[in-house]
Amino acid sequence: MTDDIYxxxxxxVAKRHKARFDKRVIVRHxxxxxxxxxxxxxxxxxxxxxxxDSGEWVTWPPHWVPHEPTLKNYEQIFTFxxxxxxxxxxxxxxxxxxxxxxxxxxxxxxFSSLIALLLGTFLAYSISRFNVGGxxxxxxxxxxxxIPPIVIAIPVLMYFAVIIPFATESVFxxxxxxxxxxxxxxxxxxxxxxxxxxxxxxAFIDEVPYTVEHxxxxxxxxxxxxxxxIVLPLVASGMVVTFLFIFILNWAExxxxxxxxxPDVSTLPVLLNKFQSASEGRLYGPQAAxxxxxxxxxxxxxxxxxxxLVKGFSxxxxxx
Amino acid sequence: MARIVLKDLVKExxxxxxxxxxxxxxxxGEFLIMVGPSGCGKTTTLNMISGLVPPTSGSITIGDKxxxxxxxGERGLGMMFQDLALFPHMTVFExxxxxLRVKDTPESEIKERVHKAADAMHITPLLSKRPGQCxxxxxxxxALARTLVTNPEVYLMDEPLSxxxxxxxxxxxxxxxxxxKRLKGTFVYVTHDQAEAMTMADxxxxxxxxxxxxxxxxxxxxxxxxxxxxxxxFGMPTMNFLEGEVAAADGGPLFTNAAIRxxxxxxxxxxxxxxxxxxxxxSEHVETGTGTNSGEVRLIEPxxxxxxxxxxxxxxxxxxxxxDPDLEFKSNDKLTFEFDPGNCHLFDxxxxxxxx
Numbered sequence: 250m251t252d253d254i255y256x257x258x259x260x261x262v263a264k265r266h267k268a269r270f271d272k273r274v275i276v277r278h279x280x281x282x283x284x285x286x287x288x289x290x291x292x293x294x295x296x297x298x299x300x301x302d303s304g305e306w307v308t309w310p311p312h313w314v315p316h317e318p319t320l321k322n323y324e325q326i327f328t329f330x331x332x333x334x335x336x337x338x339x340x341x342x343x344x345x346x347x348x349x350x351x352x353x354x355x356x357x358x359x360f361s362s363l364i365a366l367l368l369g370t371f372l373a374y375s376i377s378r379f380n381v382g383g384x385x386x387x388x389x390x391x392x393x394x395x396i397p398p399i400v401i402a403i404p405v406l407m408y409f410a411v412i413i414p415f416a417t418e419s420v421f422x423x424x425x426x427x428x429x430x431x432x433x434x435x436x437x438x439x440x441x442x443x444x445x446x447x448x449x450x451x452a453f454i455d456e457v458p459y460t461v462e463h464x465x466x467x468x469x470x471x472x473x474x475x476x477x478x479i480v481l482p483l484v485a486s487g488m489v490v491t492f493l494f495i496f497i498l499n500w501a502e503x504x505x506x507x508x509x510x511x512p513d514v515s516t517l518p519v520l521l522n523k524f525q526s527a528s529e530g531r532l533y534g535p536q537a538a539x540x541x542x543x544x545x546x547x548x549x550x551x552x553x554x555x556x557x558l559v560k561g562f563s564x565x566x567x568x569x
Numbered sequence: 570m571a572r573i574v575l576k577d578l579v580k581e582x583x584x585x586x587x588x589x590x591x592x593x594x595x596x597x598g599e600f601l602i603m604v605g606p607s608g609c610g611k612t613t614t615l616n617m618i619s620g621l622v623p624p625t626s627g628s629i630t631i632g633d634k635x636x637x638x639x640x641x642g643e644r645g646l647g648m649m650f651q652d653l654a655l656f657p658h659m660t661v662f663e664x665x666x667x668x669l670r671v672k673d674t675p676e677s678e679i680k681e682r683v684h685k686a687a688d689a690m691h692i693t694p695l696l697s698k699r700p701g702q703c704x705x706x707x708x709x710x711x712a713l714a715r716t717l718v719t720n721p722e723v724y725l726m727d728e729p730l731s732x733x734x735x736x737x738x739x740x741x742x743x744x745x746x747x748x749x750k751r752l753k754g755t756f757v758y759v760t761h762d763q764a765e766a767m768t769m770a771d772x773x774x775x776x777x778x779x780x781x782x783x784x785x786x787x788x789x790x791x792x793x794x795x796x797x798x799x800x801x802x803f804g805m806p807t808m809n810f811l812e813g814e815v816a817a818a819d820g821g822p823l824f825t826n827a828a829i830r831x832x833x834x835x836x837x838x839x840x841x842x843x844x845x846x847x848x849x850x851x852s853e854h855v856e857t858g859t860g861t862n863s864g865e866v867r868l869i870e871p872x873x874x875x876x877x878x879x880x881x882x883x884x885x886x887x888x889x890x891x892x893d894p895d896l897e898f899k900s901n902d903k904l905t906f907e908f909d910p911g912n913c914h915l916f917d918x919x920x921x922x923x924x925x
Binding site (some may be wrong): 458460461463464465466467468469470471474478479482483 | 619620621640641642643646647648650651652654655656657658667668671672715719725
């Protein structure tokens with residue numbers, strides 16, 4: 250074959266390739282590792298601060314690892330009676346522990362994300378299949394998120410704390426306020442998650458060819474049966490990814506929760522902010538401990554659904 | 570029984586009229602193939618029969634039921650799609666069983682019928698696999714098994730073979746024809762491949778621009794195309810077309826233009842004399858080595874059992890003749906040719922309607 254004339258020996262190719270490969274790989278990896286360190290450092294700092302006692306929180310030069318590791322911070326955020334032995338700190342000013350907030354956060358985020366996922370998936374289905382809202386709607390869905398949350402925080406506060414109570418009292422005779430209630434935060438979180446759910450699920454549902462639905466319809470399946478048995482299983486990975494995405498957003502949401510709750514309901518990010526005292530300022534240790542506690546469930550969830558993450562983000566489920 | 574009658578079927582998408590009034594009587598047990606170029610309305614027509622697309626006006630009867638406004642699932646149909654539309658998340662077994670499950674068939678019966686259909690389509694070893702693990706031909710059989718497991722009276726097929734490679738496609742043609750014989754159902758099959766239509770159909774309906782151009786048996790359509798469009802659509806290579814006029818002469822009618830004079834069949838209507846026409850002649854009806862017209866060879870395409878000779882004459886008009894492969898032609902060779910008078914088709918220059 251004439252091709253052989255132009256081909257250097259396989260050995261030579263391998264050598265040349267290897268040399269170039271090595272140099273490139275080293276440069277690339279050095280850069281990536283350096284960048285990874287920069288990015289990961291705050292997480293490391295949070296983690297190690299959570300094991301430091303108050304004297305070590307802010308030191309010069311910084312303590313790169315805790316010199317006297319302690320669990321006091323975790324004790325303080327987990328125990329009910331903060332004045333118990335061992336936590337000899339300006340504790341009386343901190344009548345908080347994490348349990349109430351953990352429950353608030355879990356309930357609010359789980360329910361709001363699940364409901365938003367369910368509603369959003371069906372909305373996305375109708376936009377994908379029936380062009381609900383017109384051709385442009387699918388592109389403007391995310392627009393609502395371009396309004397900064399702080400802009401809506403106060404109007405929503407007025408709505409929850411004044412207008413709804415006023416309306417319910419005038420109509421039903423009972424004053425119902427959504428301010429400082431879990432259900433109020435859940436409703437708001439559903440509203441702010443929906444655009445993301447619709448936008449993400451649209452991409453997944455658009456991938457499901459019409460013909461599989463047509464095939465099911467011809468065989469006598471109803472629309473709901475087809476959605477249940479064909480469409481939802483095909484976009485399941487997408488739903489998992491979407492759920493995780495909005496769960497994390499809601500889990501970390503601070504501003505709206507801060508504005509709309511106090512003192513009964515408090516999500517973890519809001520609680521974290523409350524850990525400061527008059528004499529010591531910010532309680533970095535307990536805050537770092539809470540930060541760690543907040544991070545863990547999300548990381549665990551991510552690991553558990555890794556399989557779906559890969560599938561979901563590849564968007565290529567239907568290709569054979 | 571599943572006779573299908575389409576009456577004045579019209580479909581409009583906004584301002585676009587995809588189907589412009591189709592009347593069709595499909596006999597029970599017939600293998601009818603709708604063929605036409607893409608965008609001609611054949612798939613829309615099929616989808617109206619299936620119920621997936623509601624007609625703008627007109628009516629559809631299957632058996633003795635008017636199904637025009639019935640749900641697809643109530644029409645007793647089986648349908649195969651171009652992309653097969655297998656459910657990728659289910660096993661082959663579940664794919665085939667889907668139609669039975671929808672109708673709440675008892676589990677034991679589902680098992681029995683799925684295995685029977687799988688046997689018939691030779692896919693029993695695949696039952697526990699997923700469609701993604703099947704080859705193209707296997708997926709095709711799975712789709713077929715899924716279609717026939719519910720015992721529909723009418724089978725609708727929307728270019729089911731177009732995703733297969735050439736060899737497999739030809740094998741599947743034979744298989745589908747055999748299947749039709751065994752099942753005795755009414756087959757309505759859509760394709761843009763004229764060869765597929767010719768080989769499988771009992772009758773072919775040629776659709777163009779949302780209208781029926783011709784309805785007839787394959788050979789009838791091939792031998793006596795009703796319009797210039799049909800003539801050009803069927804046959805490989807495409808029929809030769811020449812513009813000119815019919816002249817009456819002593820020896821019988823002639824077709825003439827500036828470069829050529831060819832005798833026409835004596836049965837050519839005398840009323841055509843002096844009329845401008847388009848003459849169509851298939852490559853196998855162009856005879857070389859005889860006649861008074863001469864041309865120059867440009868290109869030879871050997872097919873094995875025959876050779877195609879492309880030659881030019883007059884004002885660079887190009888014709889193709891199908892000749893014996895043993896005849897050795899070379900580029901720029903001179904040749905003489907004539908047309909078989911009995912197989913010359915005359916069409917109106919404007920409307921394209923057949924004149925002889």
